[in-house]
Amino acid sequence: MNRVRIPILKLYDYLLVSIQWELDDQTALQFQEDLLNKIHETSASGVVIDLTSIDFIDSFIAKVLGDVIGMSKLMGAKVVLTGIQPAVAITLVELGISLNDVLTALDLEKGLEKLQQELED
């Protein structure tokens, strides 16, 4: 069967990712690797990760998400998380995932706008 991977779209200077189902651990790690490679490959200056369709996140996935944001920053790409649902917000905070200085927005469109503002500053 196909290996499950999360598609990463390049749009102008940004990468767009929409996570539309619950990730298993392997897929999450693969995503981490794929995203960092894609940032390197495309020299993207920003990434929008849309979680609108995700209504639950476990501690492992939350950690991977926190890690991938930190790693992307190290590589010079700003990350915006969009569409965080209440239960996901609760999990992230309760687990103490350090998303302090993470940009967030309501949806993909607003996420892109936020990136543009941030990068213009």
Add this chain to the structure above:
Amino acid sequence: MNRVRIPILKLYDYLLVSIQWELDDQTALQFQEDLLNKIHETSASGVVIDLTSIDFIDSFIAKVLGDVIGMSKLMGAKVVLTGIQPAVAITLVELGISLNDVLTALDLEKGLEKLQQELED
């Protein structure tokens, strides 16, 4: 395990899909259903399907692709295919998939621009 589905991103008035691995038949049919539902749900006026990462397409997938384009049109959404590689172009033509009046473009950005032009007319 997770069921494999192709994420469909909504950006403004458009839907973006990037197919980044070879589809099996079940995934292709699921994609067809998901895309049509999403067009209905979002009233999207255009769809960009990016095939940049696909270097091979079999006859079943080619047919599903042709079908989904026709169905989307019926629902009022224009479809642009982007990033068609040589081997994929050959397969589509050899199989006689009716992509005569399908819009194509080099990449996702150009696909979005083409949709915008078409919809302004």
